[in-house]
Amino acid sequence: MESTASLPALRLRPWQVEDVDSLVSAHRDPDLRRWLTSVISSDVDAHRWIDSQHQDWAAGSRFSFAVLEDGGEGFAAVVGHVTVKIGNDSSAEVGYWAAAEARGRGLASRALEAVVQWTFSEHSPIAVARLDLLHAVGNRASCRVAGRCGFELKAILPAQPPAFPTEGHLHARHKS
DSSP states (O other): OOOOSSSOOEEEEEOOGGGHHHHHHHTTOHHHHHHOSSOOOSHHHHHHHHHHHHHHHHHTSEEEEEEEEEOSSSEEEEEEEEEEEEOSSSEEEEEEEEOGGGTTSSHHHHHHHHHHHHHHSTTOSOOOSEEEEEEETTOHHHHHHHHHTTOEEEEEEOOBTTTBOSOEEEEEEEOO
16 A cells, blocks of 8 residues: 555555564554454464464465555554454455554555555455455444445444443454
C-alpha cells in the first residue's frame, strides 16, 4: 500500500515469530481485549497463535496478516492485524484490530481495504463473491470501519453466549 502526503505506508505480511512481543503487547490493551474472542496473554500463547495462523494459511482456510506502519525509519513493529477466513459457501469473513497506539489514524480502514482488494483480485487464492464482517453492536469503531470500507449493514444478530455475549452486526461487501 502506498503512502500519501498525510498517511504513512502500510505493509501487510503473514505473521512471523519475530512479532511475538508486538502481539502480546497489543493484547494487553483492555479496550482490544473487550472485543476479542480469544486473548493472547503470554509468549507461549503468541507462539501457538502464530503457528496456527501458518497452519491455516497452508490449508487455505485463513489468511492472517500482520499490519506494519512506516514510522519514518522503515517498517518496524506490528500495529494491527487483518484476516480473511474462508466460509462454507462463496463467502469469507474478515476481521481486524489496531493496537492502542495506532488507533484514530485510519489504519484499520486502510488495512481492511487492502485485504478486500487483494481478496477480490483475479490473482487471489481466494475465490469468493462476498465478504462478511461481524462485530459486537457496541463496537462503534468497527462499525465505522465497516462503513468506510463499503460494507453494508445486513442484519443484527442475536447474542450467542459465551463466545458472543452481546448482539452483533453483520455487514457484507460483494465483489463488483
